[in-house]
Structure formats: C-alpha cells, structure tokens
Amino acid sequence: MSTPLLLLIALIKSVIIMAILLTGFAYATLLERKLVAGMQVRFGPNRVGPWGMLQPLADGIKLAFKEDSTPQGADRFVFALAPLISVVMAMTAFAVVPIGDSVTILGQVIPLELANVNVGLLYVLGATALGVYGIVLAGWSSNNKYSLLGSVRSSAQMISYELSLGLSLVGVLMITGSLQLPDIVKAQTSVWFIFVQPLGFIIYFVSAIAETNRAPFDLPEAETELVAGYHTEYSGMRFAMFYMAEYINMLTVSSIATTIFLGGWHGPFNFVSGPWWFFLKVFILMCVYVWLRATLPRLRYDRLMNFGWRILLPAALLNVVLTAGGILIFT
Amino acid sequence: MSSDIGEDIVSLAKGLWTTSKHLFQKPVTVEYPEHKRAMPPRFKGRHRLMRYDNGLERCIGCSLCAAACPSQAIYVEAGENTDDERYSPGERYAKRYEINMLRCIFCGYCQEACPTQAIVLGHDFELADYERPDFIYPKERLLVPLEVKAKE
Numbered sequence: 197m198s199t200p201l202l203l204l205i206a207l208i209k210s211v212i213i214m215a216i217l218l219t220g221f222a223y224a225t226l227l228e229r230k231l232v233a234g235m236q237v238r239f240g241p242n243r244v245g246p247w248g249m250l251q252p253l254a255d256g257i258k259l260a261f262k263e264d265s266t267p268q269g270a271d272r273f274v275f276a277l278a279p280l281i282s283v284v285m286a287m288t289a290f291a292v293v294p295i296g297d298s299v300t301i302l303g304q305v306i307p308l309e310l311a312n313v314n315v316g317l318l319y320v321l322g323a324t325a326l327g328v329y330g331i332v333l334a335g336w337s338s339n340n341k342y343s344l345l346g347s348v349r350s351s352a353q354m355i356s357y358e359l360s361l362g363l364s365l366v367g368v369l370m371i372t373g374s375l376q377l378p379d380i381v382k383a384q385t386s387v388w389f390i391f392v393q394p395l396g397f398i399i400y401f402v403s404a405i406a407e408t409n410r411a412p413f414d415l416p417e418a419e420t421e422l423v424a425g426y427h428t429e430y431s432g433m434r435f436a437m438f439y440m441a442e443y444i445n446m447l448t449v450s451s452i453a454t455t456i457f458l459g460g461w462h463g464p465f466n467f468v469s470g471p472w473w474f475f476l477k478v479f480i481l482m483c484v485y486v487w488l489r490a491t492l493p494r495l496r497y498d499r500l501m502n503f504g505w506r507i508l509l510p511a512a513l514l515n516v517v518l519t520a521g522g523i524l525i526f527t
Numbered sequence: 528m529s530s531d532i533g534e535d536i537v538s539l540a541k542g543l544w545t546t547s548k549h550l551f552q553k554p555v556t557v558e559y560p561e562h563k564r565a566m567p568p569r570f571k572g573r574h575r576l577m578r579y580d581n582g583l584e585r586c587i588g589c590s591l592c593a594a595a596c597p598s599q600a601i602y603v604e605a606g607e608n609t610d611d612e613r614y615s616p617g618e619r620y621a622k623r624y625e626i627n628m629l630r631c632i633f634c635g636y637c638q639e640a641c642p643t644q645a646i647v648l649g650h651d652f653e654l655a656d657y658e659r660p661d662f663i664y665p666k667e668r669l670l671v672p673l674e675v676k677a678k679e
Contacts, residue, residue: 235546238556491546492539 201304209310210291217287221443222252228486235490262432267339270429274337279434282330282441286448289323292316293451294378296461296471308461308471309378316377317369320452321362324407327441328354334438335426346425349497350409350416356504357406357413363512364400367393367519368456381460388459395515397457399508401484404449406504408442411488415497450481566650571633573651574626576666577644584614585645588621592637592646600630601637624666628654 226248230240241248266275296308313319328351335347369375371392372383380389390397406413417425427438454460454477461474495503557564566572577585588605606614606622614620637646656662 231550233554234550237549237552238554239558487543487546491542 205306206310213290213310214287217290217444217447220447221440222256224443224447224482225255226252227482228489231483231486232490235487256436259432259436264432264434267429269339271337274333276434278330278334278337279430279437279441281333282327283437283444285323285327285330286441286444289320289448290451292319292377293448293455294381294460295474297469307378312376312378315375317365317375321358324445324448325358327445330441331426334430338426338429340429343426343428346416346428350426353409353413353416353500353504354407356501357403357508360399360504360508360512361403361407363509363516364396364403365456366516367396370519370523377455380456381462384459384462385466388457388462390457393457393515393519395511397453399512399515400453400457403508404453405485405488406500408445408449410446410485412492412494413500415494415500418494446482446485447478450478450485453481454478566652570650571635571648573649573654574637575647575649576624577647579616583616584620585643586621586624587615587617587643587645588619589642591640591642595636595640597634597636598630598632600627601625621666626664628662628664629659
C-alpha cells in the first residue's frame with residue numbers, strides 16, 4: 197500500500213477510535229448511574245430522554261457553560277496542561293487494541309487495530325503510566341494543600357499497582373511468546389486465557405481497578421476525604437477532561453483485559469466472531485466495575501498500599517513462577 | 528491468616544449477591560410529581576380557615592392565633608356582624624385575615640390557640656411561588672376552602 201493511502205487509513209481509524217471512546221465515555225457515565233441506581237433499588241436518570249439517554253448530553257452542555265476558574269497563585273500553564281495530559285494519554289493507550297480481525301474494503305485488507313506495534317503490550321503499560329503525570333501536575337499546580345496530598349496519594353497508588361498489573365500480563369506473555377496484541381487474540385482461538393491463567397486475570401483486574409482510582413480503591417478522590425483530591429480546583433471543561441480520562445482509562449483497561457484474557461473478538465466456541473463480541477465483553481467488564489463500586493466500601497489508604505505491595509505483588513510473582521513451571525512441564 | 532481470607536471472600540460474595548439481587552427488585556422511588564405520597568393525618572401544611580356545616584365561618588376575629596404565633600405572621604382585623612351581613616355566628620368576624628407565609632414556621636400554635644377551631648393546618652405543601660408579595664395570603668382567596676363545608 198502506498199504511503200498516502202496508509203496515512204489516510206490511519207487517520208480514519210483514529211477518528212473512529214476517538215468517536216468510540218468519547219461516546220463510550222459519555223454512555224459509561226449513564227451506565228454507571230443507572231446501574232448503581234438499580235443496585236440501590238431506585239431509578240437512575242430518567243427525565244432527560246427515554247431511559248435518561250440524553251443525560252450525558254445535558255451534562256456535557258452544563259460543564260461547557262461552567263466558569264473555568266484558575267486558582268490564585270496556581271502555575272497557569274501547568275494547570276491548563278495537566279488535564280490534557282491525562283486525557284490524551286488515556287486515549288493514546290487504546291491505539292494498539294484490536295477490535296476485530298480485519299476487513300477487506302475494495303480489495304485492501306485492513307486490520308482492525310490502529311497500530312500493530314511489535315511491543316504492543318509494553319506500549320499500553322507505558323501510555324497508561326504516562327497518564328500519572330497529569331495527576332501529579334494537577335495536584336502540584338493547583339496551589340492547594342489538599343490537591344497536593346490527593347495527587348501524591350493517587351500517583352503513589354497508581355505506580356504501586358502498575359507492578360502487579362504488568363506482572364499479571366507476564367504469564368500470558370510467556371504462553372504466547374509475543375507482545376503483539378493481535379497475536380495474543382489469535383492464540384486464544386481454542387481456549388481463552390482466563391481459563392489458563394485464572395489467578396493472572398484476577399490480579400490484573402484488581403490492579404486495574406486500583407490503577408484507575410475506582411471502586412474500593414478510590415480514596416484519593418473520595419468527597420469525604422481531601423475534598424476532591426487532585427481535581428478540587430478544576431471546574432467546567434477542565435474537570436470534564438479529568439472525568440473523561442478516568443472513564444476512558446476504565447474502557448482501555450477493560451479492553452486490554454478482554455484482549456488478553458477473554459479472547460478479544462472471538463465468540464464463545466468461535467461462534468460468529470467479530471467486533472460485536474469485543475464490545476459485549478468490554479461492556480460486561482464495565483458492568484463489573486460499576487457493580488464493585490456500588491457494593492464495596494473503600495479501602496483506607498494504608499491498607500490499600502499494603503494490599504498492593506504485600507499481597508498482590510507476591511501473588512503476581514507466584515503466578516509467574518507457576519506459569520513458568522507449567523510451561524516447562526507441559527511443553 | 529488463611530481463614531481470614533476465606534471469610535473475607537465470603538463476605539465480599541454476599542455483598543455482591545445482595546446488590547445484584549436489588550437489580551431485579553422494583554425501585555422504591557415515588558416518581559414525583561406524577562405520583563404523590565399521602566401525608567400523615569396531623570401533617571402541618573398550608574392553613575385553612577374552616578366553616579360550620581351551615582356555611583358560616585368559624586373565625587370570630589379574636590386574634591388569639593395572631594397572639595400565639597411565634598413569628599408574628601398573622602394579621603387580623605375584626606369586623607362587626609350585622610343581621611343583614613352575617614359571616615359568622617356571634618358578634619365579630621375576621622374582616623381582614625392575612626398570613627405571611629414567608630414568616631410562618633408551620634408550628635401549629637395558631638391551630639392550638641383557636642377557640643372555634645377555625646384555623647387549621649391542612650396537607651398542602653406545594654407552596655412555591657415567584658414573587659415575594661404573593662406570599663402574603665389574604666383571607667378570601669387562598670385561605671378559605673370555598674364552599675367546602677367544615678368537615679375535612
């Protein structure tokens with residue numbers, strides 16, 4: 197394929213991915229509110245459109261109209277930059293995720309991921325790690341003690357759980373021998389890796405929840421603590437960007453989980469594989485995210501850190517050792 | 528340590544089961560304003576000046592309610608009943624009776640003080656309005672349940 201054509205295809209894919217992520221973010225907020233409400237025996241938003249479908253639109257309009265204030269004494273450039281870093285890194289991590297196998301348009305075979313980087317898995321871990329910069333800079337540039345404390349706690353939590361996140365993926369890496377996500381999906385044609393690596397999946401998902409500052413690991417942004425943590429001083433569109441970054445991180449992490457453990461775009465028993473299965477699995481994982489948030493009380497920060505370093509990390513190492521042993525014995 | 532983990536996982540599972548059960552229960556929300564709940568019988572809402580069964584007003588303009596009111600929200604001006612123009616049994620009636628709803632604290636002391644059970648607090652609580660002057664409720668228009676006999 198000629199270079200301009202490749203660039204055009206990449207551009208179109210980027211636009212489609214951004215559309216998917218932004219719409220996904222908007223309706224993830226609605227899903228969360230409706231599902232949490234259902235679990236609390238009440239309705240969620242149901243006034244704005246049928247079943248509240250226009251609620252995200254109303255929220256977006258409201259946030260757009262809100263005053264964009266910058267605190268006095270804040271570092272203005274960094275203050276404006278921080279939410280951008282968070283959002284952009286969250287979206288960038290999605291570039292290597294394969295939504296489907298490939299489509300053939302006008303004789304050209306087009307794979308359904310934006311970029312098949314040869315270190316795909318490492319790329320994802322790196323991109324989500326860069327998102328931590330947004331949080332650190334937000335807390336620092338706000339000129340507010342509580343924001344600073346919140347951002348320090350949040351970033352410490354995120355980098356702690358990145359270790360077990362990465363290690364839980366090493367098991368799958370050893371089995372497939374490849375970092376490329378499309379290869380990992382294709383290796384799951386016979387059996388999904390969740391059945392081969394159950395411990396790995398559990399560790400991955402728990403670490404992912406902690407990475408995205410969600411469900412029981414959300415002390416840094418709990419309203420009863422530290423006001424609102426690192427995004428206390430943000431309002432309007434800037435706050436919306438942090439909000440976006442959180443939900444898009446959730447989507448990305450769920451997508452990686454489906455790609456690596458749940459067979460990606462494969463249907464069960466290879467029944468009619470395709471992108472719809474991928475989206476269904478990501479949807480189910482998002483529901484699990486919300487389910488955990490609705491049910492569990494949050495962990496106190498020291499217990500959170502204790503859990504990450506002294507329980508999850510050894511468990512992830514154990515998983516690596518067991519997988520290595522399994523490979524040696526059965527191959 | 529290991530028994531702790533077992534208990535923890537069991538309690539986690541019980542919590543998750545409870546919340547998922549809730550998904551299949553009908554929501555307990557009463558969707559106001561389409562559906563409304565009935566207030567308890569002694570609920571203290573908007574005031575009403577009551578009448579006797581024969582249609583005469585119960586209020587005799589004695590101002591005991593105005594005296595009892597902790598917020599001085601009630602203003603009463605008494606007038607003489609004549610045989611041609613009779614509003615209430617007895618000598619006097621309330622010629623002007625106004626309650627400033629913004630001062631009223633809905634305590635019900637006026638209801639307790641009234642000797643003829645003329646002023647009572649009813650169940651209406653939807654009292655929002657737009658202009659401050661509209662909150663001074665005059666006697667005839669907003670207080671009296673017109674043509675509705677006293678029994679309520």
